[in-house]
Amino acid sequence: MHILCTNDDGYLASGLRVLSTAARPLGRITIVAPDREQSATSHSLTLHHPLRARKAGETFVVDGTPTDCVILALNALVDERPTFCLSGVNHGANMGEDVLYSGTVAAAMEATVLGVPAIALSYAGRDIEAIEGWETPLSGLLETLVRPFPAATLLNVNLPPIPPSEVRGIRVTTLGQRRYSDSLTRSRDPMGREYFWIGGGRRKWSGGDDSDFRAIDEGFISVTPLHLDLTNHDLLEEIRGWELTL
Numbered sequence: 001m002h003i004l005c006t007n008d009d010g011y012l013a014s015g016l017r018v019l020s021t022a023a024r025p026l027g028r029i030t031i032v033a034p035d036r037e038q039s040a041t042s043h044s045l046t047l048h049h050p051l052r053a054r055k056a057g058e059t060f061v062v063d064g065t066p067t068d069c070v071i072l073a074l075n076a077l078v079d080e081r082p083t084f085c086l087s088g089v090n091h092g093a094n095m096g097e098d099v100l101y102s103g104t105v106a107a108a109m110e111a112t113v114l115g116v117p118a119i120a121l122s123y124a125g126r127d128i129e130a131i132e133g134w135e136t137p138l139s140g141l142l143e144t145l146v147r148p149f150p151a152a153t154l155l156n157v158n159l160p161p162i163p164p165s166e167v168r169g170i171r172v173t174t175l176g177q178r179r180y181s182d183s184l185t186r187s188r189d190p191m192g193r194e195y196f197w198i199g200g201g202r203r204k205w206s207g208g209d210d211s212d213f214r215a216i217d218e219g220f221i222s223v224t225p226l227h228l229d230l231t232n233h234d235l236l237e238e239i240r241g242w243e244l245t246l
Contacts, residue, residue: 001027001146004073004082004111008038008066008090008103011059015089015131019121022139023086026146030082032060032073034103039092041065043106053077066107074114084146085111088121089138091128093158095212096178096205099226108154112228117149124216125161137164141221152228160216171215173222176207 003023007016011033020029032053046064053062053072060077062069066087074081090104099105099120108118121138123131138159145155160167185197205213215222 001084002078002080002082003027003029003146004070004078004085004116005029005031006033006066006069006073006085006087006107008034008041008087008107010034010037011056011061013037013091014128015091015123018131018135018138019086019089022135023142025139026084026142028080030060030073030078031058032062032069032077034066034069035061035063038065038103039090040101041067041103041106042101043067043109045071066103067110070107070110070114074111074116082111082116085116085118086121086142087111087118088123088157089131089134089159090120090122091131092122092126093124093216094120094122094156095124095158095216095222095224096176096207098178099156099175105154105156105226108156109226109228112149112152112154117147117154119145119155119157121157121159123159123161127161130161130163134159134164137167141170145223154226154228156212156222156224156226158212158216158222158224160219160221162219166219167221168219169221171210171220171222173212173215173224174208174210175224175226176205176211176213178213179204179206 005020051064087104087107094102105120108120111118212222
């Protein structure tokens with residue numbers, strides 16, 4: 001098996017190192033990752049300037065987004081098409097609406113779009129050094145998750161911010177809902193010019209008992225199947241009955 005590993009925290013990130021090491025028992029590993037942090041870049045592509053790739057040891061380093069990395073890997077950098085793509089381990093959770101902003105999830109989505117099964121993995125804690133302790137248990141988890149997937153489907157995995165020995169199990173979950181308040185700062189720089197800063201604030205979660213954030217809060221690993229089809233199929237017939245006109 002040929003495994004492509006990528007991320008959005010950059011090629012030097014500890015999460016990527018842990019992921020690629022944990023995946024080595026599965027087969028050949030190729031790493032293609034951004035040259036810097038690309039968090040919250042979502043599914044963005046680099047269209048208005050050329051991309052460059054270089055080798056740093058055995059890693060391909062790309063001066064673009066996680067999506068760029070997957071496209072270059074599959075179409076230019078790798079001599080053997082990967083059979084699977086792993087993205088992460090992200091430094092921070094990717095739950096609920098976070099999946100819409102996450103470069104980690106976007107890389108897995110792009111692989112899925114291009115016909116390569118993929119899993120996005122994130123660590124839901126702030127102590128990044130704690131990711132190192134997940135190498136061995138993550139290797140076992142990957143052995144159970146890396147398998148053929150239905151078309152246009154990927155998995156979003158979140159690891160709880162506790163020692164692996166304290167994990168209570170694995171739950172298959174739905175996406176919760178996350179709302180931020182006071183996440184926009186409005187101020188002035190030393191020259192008196194107004195600026196805005198997005199980030200921080202208070203976070204509030206909601207969702208059912210099978211939500212991803214509930215699993216994490218209760219000490220479980222969360223595994224959420226995601227689908228590329230965003231169509232709300234339940235509303236199709238209702239909207240068709242609206243007699244839409246110009």
